[in-house]
Amino acid sequence: MLTAGLATWRNLREGADPGQAVMYRRLRLERGDVLAFFRVIYFFVESLAALSHVPAEP
Amino acid sequence: MSKLSKVADSDLRGIRDLDIDDVLAYVHRDLKRLPDYTELYRRYLTQRWNVYDLDFSQDVIDWRQSMSEEEREAFVGISAGFHHGERQVEVELPVFMLGGSEESKICMSSQIEDEARHTVLFDRFYREVVGLPGNSVQAVLDASFKHVSETFVGPFGLLAYQADELRRDPEDRAARVRYGTTHFLWIEGVPALSVMKITLTYCRERGFLPGYYTGFTATRPHRLHRHLGAGGAGYRADTDLEGRQVCGRRDHRRPRERRLHADGRPRHVAEPA
Numbered sequence: 001m002l003t004a005g006l007a008t009w010r011n012l013r014e015g016a017d018p019g020q021a022v023m024y025r026r027l028r029l030e031r032g033d034v035l036a037f038f039r040v041i042y043f044f045v046e047s048l049a050a051l052s053h054v055p056a057e058p
Numbered sequence: 059m060s061k062l063s064k065v066a067d068s069d070l071r072g073i074r075d076l077d078i079d080d081v082l083a084y085v086h087r088d089l090k091r092l093p094d095y096t097e098l099y100r101r102y103l104t105q106r107w108n109v110y111d112l113d114f115s116q117d118v119i120d121w122r123q124s125m126s127e128e129e130r131e132a133f134v135g136i137s138a139g140f141h142h143g144e145r146q147v148e149v150e151l152p153v154f155m156l157g158g159s160e161e162s163k164i165c166m167s168s169q170i171e172d173e174a175r176h177t178v179l180f181d182r183f184y185r186e187v188v189g190l191p192g193n194s195v196q197a198v199l200d201a202s203f204k205h206v207s208e209t210f211v212g213p214f215g216l217l218a219y220q221a222d223e224l225r226r227d228p229e230d231r232a233a234r235v236r237y238g239t240t241h242f243l244w245i246e247g248v249p250a251l252s253v254m255k256i257t258l259t260y261c262r263e264r265g266f267l268p269g270y271y272t273g274f275t276a277t278r279p280h281r282l283h284r285h286l287g288a289g290g291a292g293y294r295a296d297t298d299l300e301g302r303q304v305c306g307r308r309d310h311r312r313p314r315e316r317r318l319h320a321d322g323r324p325r326h327v328a329e330p331a
Contacts, residue, residue, distance in 0.1 A: 020203050022215040023146060025222060034219045035236075038212065045211055 138205035148173035156228035
């Protein structure tokens, strides 16, 4: 389970780099295995980047 | 004075004349015997240099007048990883310092200061030579992040989350080994070495960017010699766990003598009739 503050989600929605959000640990892994998460980290980052292109209202 | 002695004793002015291959030979020689934490801290005190003594004036001329657009683009793409990598190891290392022996903590404090100084080195290079915008360290980091290869998210992101894992219990040896594997063995030992060799060989062979060459070469005895040495010493201490959990998995290997009969005969060899 990943969590983040409102500012981080807002920045990601506005096109902030998801890779930087991961490197700066702006998303917290509250529950789950770190190594398992990083086995799919590139898929996760690309997915987040793709989602940020979907128009959404706050 | 031998080439390896020059590496050990050079000040910033002397470092400019060193060949990066001699620095690597110096590093490899001492890694074979893994100096202890106190010796590593002693070396820190004698090898420390002032990042604000570096002169980037010729670098600015080379960057604007001598390097092609293609060279500049490739160089920024490679060095941006280091700009963020130095910052990353600087901010994640304090959690690792909370555990381990008192000698280890003293040694790690010097490594954190090293990493902070290296972050400033890249901050100065990106502001003064490349000309990235930003009036704070974070602003310059943000400006250079778009040049960072996505592959960096793997090891450096992993380091961030393993540091968070370690924060919950800094004395957890398995977590320390996991963190140490990513930081000291992989990041310091593989991508750092490779990227260093690529950019410094380019600078030396083309005769460009003497300020960058001097500063980055000066980080090498620190990073590779003391940081890999400290990592090796810590790794040795943290993995000294016969029969205990290592990296979250039980080590099933048993000492060789347990596979033998009392008379030294291997268990798969039948007893003499």
